[in-house]
Amino acid sequence: MNKMFMSLIDEKARREFTADESAYCARCGLSEDQTTAVLQRDWQAMLDLGGSIFYIYKLAMMDGLSMQYLGGVFTGMSEDEFKAAMLAGGRTDV
Structure with missing residues (x-):
């Protein structure tokens, strides 16, 4: 794959x-x-x-999706929540 x-x-x-x-x-x-x-x-x-997330991202890019979108999918967050968490230094609930 x-x-x-x-x-x-x-x-x-x-x-x-x-x-x-x-x-x-x-x-x-x-x-x-x-x-x-x-x-x-x-x-x-x-x-x-x-x-691999790095290869899956090739398909996501074809769909106009960002790495932050996928990060949100894999962490149960929205894209905006994931972006905010990364800007704040990462997830603090783990």
């Missing part, structure tokens, strides 16, 4: 992915669970299935 995410740095690959996401996932050898997570943009499932 990480190799597929990394391939998205190439503009041609992004066009191919956008044209048929399911076929692109199949061509990259993703499992059914991985493909479902990608197609549904289930960010936590992608992480749980072995995705």
